[in-house]
Amino acid sequence: MQEATERDKPKPIPSRADLMKTRRKRALWLVVGMLCLALLTVALGIYTSTRTESLSVTGYISGVILAIGSFLGVLGLCLEENRKALLVAAIVFLSFGIVASSFCVVVDGVFILLSLDIRPLRAGRCQYYTSGNGYIYENYYASVPCQGLVESCTMKVRSGTCYCCDLYDCANGGYLDNRYEFVGVRSCQEVLSLYTLIWVITLLNLASFILGILTTAVLGSMKDMKSCAVSPGESSQLHTPHPRHRAVLSPTAPLLPDAAGRSLYPSASLYFTPAAGTEAAQNSLMDTPRFSSHPLPLLRPTTCCPAKRRASLSEEQAALSLLG
Known part of the structure; x- marks a missing residue:
């Protein structure tokens, strides 16, 4: 379970x-x-x-x-x-x-x-020539007999060379195929490796x-990736609002006084109730704007109804016509 x-x-x-x-x-x-x-x-x-x-x-x-x-x-x-x-x-x-x-x-x-x-190499028909340790293969050449499949001839090779007479063209001096010798190897078996x-x-x-x-x-x-690594302390600060800013109201809320007549906004207790005696409760009372105890005097309207205004204008025009 x-x-x-x-x-x-x-x-x-x-x-x-x-x-x-x-x-x-x-x-x-x-x-x-x-x-x-x-x-x-x-x-x-x-x-x-x-x-x-x-x-x-x-x-x-x-x-x-x-x-x-x-x-x-x-x-x-x-x-x-x-x-x-x-x-x-x-x-x-x-x-x-x-x-x-x-x-x-x-x-x-x-x-x-x-x-x-590599068929002659696998069949063991290739020979390895070395002149000994006292000679450098880059500077020493030797003429060795070469027995091909059709004819035999002699060829010049360096010291430390594996050569295959089956792949050497005696008539053209190896001009057509230059893969018949491998210079600088230690044995013909090394060519296979x-x-x-x-x-x-x-x-x-x-x-x-x-x-x-x-x-x-x-x-x-x-390459356009940005670092998103946030530490646990920073994440808590990002997601947990400060106690002073907890009573954040909507910008579309009506600007009406509360029951005590001290604030233009609704009381913070409608959304969050801070504990009594805390810094958030004191700051909320200190930051709220207050109304004056004397209300503003009412202004007398300067314009009247359109119908009454037209009637007064017609009476003035009639009086002017009688005087004229």
Whole structure:
């Protein structure tokens, strides 16, 4: 029975300040999530772009812009001063980040991933060349034999390079396909992990594109939000009138004296009855205007009825005609 009564009780309606506080908290969680996603994209993008010189990964560029915009959004939601300016700056950076993330999705997902053929890598038909720890791979080249599917030839590679002869065009010197070698890697197995990382960065940029649009829309609706947080003491002062001003009458009330003939307005006891001896009762008696004991003299009307006035005018005209 108690559970049924508790369920039947109406839920209290949240105030405007509570609603705005809940809304700001949700927006803050969304912006923090956007910031974490952007930082993860930056970290993976920088790591992938430094693993090899043969692939130019651009996924971290959008992450940097989105991270700046998200950080400004967090500041704008947490601070009261300059909130609108910070949120506008966050929206601008997030907008540029959304464009950059779409660009990175196209570059990394189309021009890089679709141009990579990892079938020879998975089949183990690629070779790794290293000249030892005493040589720098940027400055040392070596001619290695390369046996392709049709013909064999020699190719020049740097130290620390994974090359696939099945993807190398011996007749044209590899001019038609430049994804046959990966410079600067430690093994051919690392190329497969780089391929997986590029896919992850592409998916992160796609998620950043969608989440960035949602975050920009939320911050756009929050930039004109005003602070509605009111302390309990201030709310009690706002809703509880001062005892002196409790007897507030309607402006359309008739200006008539009360029973004692002392006030132009009805007695305050008709609306609120202040306690005897309190400051409100004394102030109400002191602030009420008083009438003079001598009434004003009545003024004699200067105009008469219109019919009598016309009769007197006709008599004057008749008298003037007789005299003339």
